[in-house]
Amino acid sequence: MSEECVRVAVRIRPLLPKEVLRHHQVCVRVVPSTAQVMLGSDRLFCFDHAFGPTASQDQVYESCVQPLVESLLDGYNATVFCYGQTGSGKTYTLGGGNQDEEGGIIDRVAQDVFLLLGKKTLNSDGVEATVRASYMELYKEDLRDLLEPHTIHKELHIRDDERGNTGKTVMHM
Numbered sequence: 001m002s003e004e005c006v007r008v009a010v011r012i013r014p015l016l017p018k019e020v021l022r023h024h025q026v027c028v029r030v031v032p033s034t035a036q037v038m039l040g041s042d043r044l045f046c047f048d049h050a051f052g053p054t055a056s057q058d059q060v061y062e063s064c065v066q067p068l069v070e071s072l073l074d075g076y077n078a079t080v081f082c083y084g085q086t087g088s089g090k091t092y093t094l095g096g097g098n099q100d101e102e103g104g105i106i107d108r109v110a111q112d113v114f115l116l117l118g119k120k121t122l123n124s125d126g127v128e129a130t131v132r133a134s135y136m137e138l139y140k141e142d143l144r145d146l147l148e149p150h151t152i153h154k155e156l157h158i159r160d161d162e163r164g165n166t167g168k169t170v171m172h173m
């Protein structure tokens, strides 16, 4: 893995059945054996990773995220976020989730965090670990606690943290 602080991966999802039925065409493809994508026939873009429509959830996780989980347990901070227009595959890549889909990044991170913590605590006497997780949705101006989906009306507010403008914190999570 490169030493860059910020790395960008692009994932091209397959056409959906409804898109195939409507004869939509694929307009972007990965240049084989590179991290480049070609838009149309002559516009080339470079990324740190490029995944085509046949890439598995495993491949995306192993190349882009797993190394971050390992460094997390060495004390580093890590952020992974998905960006893209509606329907481009952010939820699928992060969550997967439908019964017939493979699990996404969140499932795999959770599994690996506990697996690696298990190994660490086994190998080092007296080491204890606490894992805290929050899962929220910010849609327009509304925040939802996705670990308590029934509390739609729960009063959640974004505030500056005690250090001022450098971070944000959500009250009442």
Ligand SMILES: Nc1ncnc2c1ncn2[C@@H]1O[C@H](COP(=O)(O)OP(=O)(O)OP(=O)(O)O)[C@@H](O)[C@H]1O
Residues within 6 Å of the ligand: 012, 013, 014, 016, 053, 084, 085, 086, 087, 088, 089, 090, 091, 092, 093
């Ligand atoms: N790599 C993939 N392989 C197979 N199906 C995919 C893939 N990525 C996305 N899809 C499918 O494409 C559809 C749209 O994906 P998804 O809901 O993840 O988009 P999104 O970016 O989260 O959209 P929105 O911003 O509207 O929430 C879903 O039916 C999803 O199952």
